[in-house]
Amino acid sequence: MTDSFTHLHVHTEFSMLDGAARLDELVAKAVQDGMPAIGMTDHGNMYGTLDFYKECNKQGIKPIIGTEAYMAYDSRTERPTRRGRIDDSGGDTEGGKKLYYHLTLLAENQTGYKNLIQLSSLAFMEGYYYKPRMDWELLEKYSDGLIATTGCLGGQVLQALLNGDEKGAIEKAARLQDIFGRDNLFVELQDHGLQAQRDTNPQLIEIAKKIGAPLLATNDSHYTHQADHESHDALLCVQTGALLSDTKRFKFEGSEHYLKSPAEMRYLFREVPSACDNTLWIAERADLEIEFGNPLLPEFPVPDGFDNDSEYLRHLTYEGARKRWGDNLSADVEEWLAYELKTINDMGFASYFLITWDLIKHARD
Known part of the structure; x- marks a missing residue:
């Protein structure tokens, strides 16, 4: 084995008033x-x-x-x-x-x-x-x-x-x-x-x-x-x-x-x-890579019956749309909803929208 060594018990300046290592x-x-x-x-x-x-x-x-x-x-x-x-x-x-x-x-x-x-x-x-x-x-x-x-x-x-x-x-x-x-x-x-x-x-x-x-x-x-x-x-x-x-x-x-x-x-x-x-x-x-520059959003806990946050967001979206415009949605509304949902999902923001919805729902209730 090599003569090298790795220090694994190390305190830095972030060990407050105890670590003196910059x-x-x-x-x-x-x-x-x-x-x-x-x-x-x-x-x-x-x-x-x-x-x-x-x-x-x-x-x-x-x-x-x-x-x-x-x-x-x-x-x-x-x-x-x-x-x-x-x-x-x-x-x-x-x-x-x-x-x-x-x-x-x-x-x-x-x-x-x-x-x-x-x-x-x-x-x-x-x-x-x-x-x-x-x-x-x-x-x-x-x-x-x-x-x-x-x-x-x-x-x-x-x-x-x-x-x-x-x-x-x-x-x-x-x-x-x-x-x-x-x-x-x-x-x-x-x-x-x-x-x-x-x-x-x-x-x-x-x-x-x-x-x-x-x-x-x-x-x-x-x-x-x-x-x-x-x-x-x-x-x-x-x-x-x-x-x-x-x-x-x-x-x-x-x-x-x-x-x-x-x-x-x-x-x-x-x-x-x-x-x-x-x-x-x-x-x-040790194999750890920390990514920088990408948004790290919390995951919304979806209820039983839904595979992921995107599916649950789609369900809530269409549920709300039918309350506003009835069961038979027009082609324009369908196209608009599909575009909005695709944009949200492509950006990875489905959980963010669900968390925001949940907060507003809680405030209203």
Whole structure:
């Protein structure tokens, strides 16, 4: 296998007050290092998706769209009482669980991209509690076309291990595997020199063996160059309302959360080279093209008995015409209606007209 590598756990400037990587510099670094692709997994949102996609295309590298989602422990409707400080690590609650956990999701194809959008939107609309949170129910409903990883130290699998619950960690990983599929759930390994990672990585490797899941090496990049770690630290202070001089504040340990070169990543994970190889496997599998310039209109849900929106629009049109001019429509009216309907259908606006009709009907009723 090649000595290349693809970063798939990457935060940009769109990870608000946490990502210190400008899109153009980030993508340029990946290109400079000869990477075939690069992922984007901003915290809890997809704000930067289109800008990232365009920048990657501009610089000639494959974009892989994703998000590092926030996940509730059980249900997105739960509202546990907060205890102590709140930061991006998930904080603590009175029940001993976190307010939210991290889960890395990547779109493998168009279906996955649409499901990622659905998950992101529903996390805001239905699960927002300190952060936009999704849950197991939503993941089960919108898992098609998505690749998931067990995540960082803030993920449910790692948190179980850190709490000494190896059985619970295996169960969480197996549940994710059941949802996403055998080749679509990766056990994620990170190594920033943290003792917690050094302690849990061997356990993660064993979990991967037990459930038959592939490994994945990532670096949870939050800034492009190692020298940028001080700027990132300042961002965290703004996020948490703390001072740089505050020794008890939330901060990243060390200066290793940058976009490391393939050689650096291969050296870090030299004992498990498949974890790096699998980043390239995902890069090969990722097949997403976002179209620009074409109108993207919502689809009107047509009632039973009609094959599509065009057929239902035709039915309503002739129903209205007969109310106005009787059952025997003149040749001029027939010709006029046929021309209007053909124009609407050729432009792909049938659902738009039906949605407008439905709104007006609702207002009148």
